[in-house]
Amino acid sequence: MQLAIKEVSFEQENAQKPVTVSVDELPEIDVKTANDWLEHDEAVLIDVRETGEYEFDHVPGSLLLPLSFLDTGLFPPIQGLKILILCQIGKRSAAAQKQLAKTGIENTFNIAGGLDAWREAGLDLEGRRHEEGDYAI
Numbered sequence: 001m002q003l004a005i006k007e008v009s010f011e012q013e014n015a016q017k018p019v020t021v022s023v024d025e026l027p028e029i030d031v032k033t034a035n036d037w038l039e040h041d042e043a044v045l046i047d048v049r050e051t052g053e054y055e056f057d058h059v060p061g062s063l064l065l066p067l068s069f070l071d072t073g074l075f076p077p078i079q080g081l082k083i084l085i086l087c088q089i090g091k092r093s094a095a096a097q098k099q100l101a102k103t104g105i106e107n108t109f110n111i112a113g114g115l116d117a118w119r120e121a122g123l124d125l126e127g128r129r130h131e132e133g134d135y136a137i
Contacts, residue, residue, distance in 0.1 A: 043082035
């Protein structure tokens, strides 16, 4: 059985009532838009996969912050930039985006399809998967 979350509720500072944010209101973008924003220095990219996944294959310039260690209270303040969130297929990044929304962190964008979509679009990647191996004996 799979559960679908339709709303996220959180308290805003100085608010009298809880604020409810619909999951449908949390923005999602495609990889080409994300790449364009990164190329124009309009965004920062947070990769929420685990360390081994990141080391194997990641977007150049992305910052690793695994979902398993995400502490929204310690999330660095990012001013003047869009916050792009990426995982392998888009599920963990959506969960991270929801956690950030609960604490009032705005201007976040989940990258639809995650790293798989990034790879399929032929965009730049780096990591062990892309290193040339020396297989000489």
